[in-house]
Amino acid sequence: QVTLVESGGGLVQAGGSLRLSCAASGRTFSTYAMGWFRQAPGKEREFVAAINSNGVGTYYADAVKGRFTISRDNAKNTVYLQMNSSKPEDTAVYYCAARKWGYSPFRRDYADWGQGTQVTVSS
Numbered sequence: 001q002v003t004l005v006e007s008g009g010g011l012v013q014a015g016g017s018l019r020l021s022c023a024a025s026g027r028t029f030s031t032y033a034m035g036w037f038r039q040a041p042g043k044e045r046e047f048v049a050a051i052n053s054n055g056v057g058t059y060y061a062d063a064v065k066g067r068f069t070i071s072r073d074n075a076k077n078t079v080y081l082q083m084n085s086s087k088p089e090d091t092a093v094y095y096c097a098a099r100k101w102g103y104s105p106f107r108r109d110y111a112d113w114g115q116g117t118q119v120t121v122s123s
Contacts, residue, residue, distance in 0.1 A: 009117030022096030038092035050103035
């Protein structure tokens, strides 16, 4: 089990950039695949991006492919989400999540979740 704390959310204009961070507790962070999900008001929580435990493999939702980049620094127990070319439809609470070993785009596959960070993109 890991404890996750997101940060870096805020207000950004359309077309702008923002970098989210997710700090994890524990000494086994490097054995966890990590994912980012988001939830807009009145909508289901949806997959954004995922990265495997060693950072080599990444996977993106079509809605963010080419604009967002997920990365991780296992020495710092941190995973990042770089958001570029932001759009108003990216407005949501962003959550990071952890699961053992391989990444997954499915919410049900993640056991540990952070509390979320709000991202608002103004038009």
